[in-house]
Amino acid sequence: MSEEPSALEARGLTKRYRDVVALSECSFQLPAHRIIALVGANGAGKSTLMSIAAGLLPATSGEVLAGGQRIDPHRRPRPADTAHRVAILAQDKPLYRDFTVADMLKFGQHTNRVWDQQRAVNWLDRFEVPLQRRCGRLSGGQRAQVALAVALGGCPDVLLLDEPLANLDPVARSEVTGELIAEVADSGMTVILSTHIVAELAGVGEYLLLLAAGRPVLAGDIEELLAGHVRLTGPRADLPPCPGQIVRAQHTERQSTFIVRLPSQAVPSAVAPGWSSGPVTLEQLTITYLKTSAKPPRALEAAV
Incomplete structure (x- = not known):
């Protein structure tokens, strides 16, 4: 058909x-x-x-x-x-x-x-x-x-x-x-x-x-787009503690925040100690992609 x-x-x-x-x-x-x-x-x-x-x-x-x-x-x-x-x-x-x-x-x-x-x-x-x-x-x-x-x-x-x-x-x-x-x-x-x-x-x-x-x-x-992205916050790091595409990374002297597009549409059940994960709102998602549209996301092969 x-x-x-x-x-x-x-x-x-x-x-x-x-x-x-x-x-x-x-x-x-x-x-x-x-x-x-x-x-x-x-x-x-x-x-x-x-x-x-x-x-x-x-x-x-x-x-x-x-x-x-x-x-x-x-x-x-x-x-x-x-x-x-x-x-x-x-x-x-x-x-x-x-x-x-x-x-x-x-x-x-x-x-x-x-x-x-x-x-x-x-x-x-x-x-x-x-x-x-x-x-x-x-x-x-x-x-x-x-x-x-x-x-x-x-x-x-x-x-x-x-x-x-x-x-x-x-x-x-x-x-x-x-x-x-x-x-x-x-x-x-x-x-x-x-x-x-x-x-x-x-x-x-x-x-x-x-x-x-x-x-x-x-x-x-x-x-599906919202389910396929996660916001991760934890100690200062170059990479997030889960695989996926880094859509945006923000760093302070002691803390890092990543928005990651996951390889599967499921928020990680657990992340590394000291890290927290949460959903991404539609507004956060659109603003993030608009701000980073000139830079293609980086792919991560495996969790850190």
Whole structure:
């Protein structure tokens, strides 16, 4: 039996803007029907990647596939029943200020080959956004909800969200992410959520793609990644007391702290006397890899 196609796949993807390389030889596969966290510092290439994946921007070289189908901004759209639909909600969430919310839904209906009016209306009802109010008179959070409703109404297989929660307060962010989780469960849609704020991912992201300097430095199921790393603290030493890859090492005159990627996804049951081991948080993991992305981890053959 053949495997289910990935939601999004990149093969040697590169994008150059004159002398600036935004993406460099990116290759990865992202699983379908999940909420995927696309994380990286500002300038890491997240928005460029999303624009190429949405067919809005051509790649310099390489390719992106959605559901096994190559994305080409110059190719004529495929019939709605065969296309793997990709929608993007950009950070600026463009809306026509003089349109009412209902007008924006009509606009979405006329610009999408597939449209589910009830799905869009249901999303707005959840957040009590008035349909007859002009978009220019909505709050920043309400405008974000309208943009999300239009994106969801198009019934995408893959929904790309580029810093989508910036205009929402903490309570609204929690509510939106909860509803997105429900949408994924109900529809089988894949959501790729771009952010540089790792705290937004708590309890939301299931799979991580971490970009640094235009290329992936870490990818995988978040729970498995966290289980596969350990933080070790003990007396000053050049090497930690267990095998694995040293992702980061910090030393004081008397103490050393290592973050190690283990050869198997299990925290050591015991470490050498004087050493303690503990789990790594998602924030610690992402910050560690971003800080050390220019230096490949060292492999240890055996415990010290």
